Amino acid sequence: MLDSYSTVAKDIRVTAKIKKCKFITSVKSVNTVEEAEKFIADISEEFYDARHNVYAFKVGVGDDAIQRSSDDGEPAGSSGPPALQAIEGEGVTNVAVVVTRYFGGIKHGVGGLIRAYGGSVRKAIREAGLINKVRYIKLGISIPYDQMGEVINDLEGHQGEVKNVNYMNNGVEIISVMKPTYINAFKDRIIDATRGQAVFEEKGEEFR
Secondary structure, three states, X not given: OOOEEEEEOOOEEEEEEEOOEEEEEEEEEOOOHHHHHHHHHHHXXXXXXXXXXXXXXXXXXXXXXXXXXXXXXXXXXXXXXXXXXXHHHOOOOOEEEEXXXXXXXXXXXXXXXXXXXXXXXXXXXXXXXXXXXXXXXEEXXXXXXXXXXXXXXXXXXXXXXXXXXXXXXXXXXXXXXXXXXXHHHHHHHHHHHOOOOOEEEEEEEEEO
């Protein structure tokens, strides 16, 4: 798991004329597939009279990332895939783009469309600027009462953060956050320290 990723610093819309066609590129930072799909639907509704609303998005990091694209009526592979490749090429994730094209009377050909869509997305991402976000995993650690101090000391000594402590009948649950790459080593230490009594539960993630 990765500890950080790059995404766009701001949502943006960039308009360009290419061979008399108008290309309107809308870019948005998203955190889920649902957010990306809503953004795409909203843009498609806003520009309902356009011949094409081509989209691409990438959500997530590493092997868990979800990527999708659509040519939306353009020749297969001429628009959606180049838009997605531009996202990849700029090294960003958690980004959705929609490129709206109004036909201006001149045909581009497949090669021209690939350049126009890919170039429009690259330009818009660069104009939006990049920001680096750090990923943290929220982790619950259930342990007996008498081991609470040792676990909290380990967390605070290894760049973990205690968010809350829930007291239960048979012990406590410490709610913590830490970077993903620290989790496995932390679990190994706590399992050893608690003689296998610790129970871990991942409770989501947050980005800062």
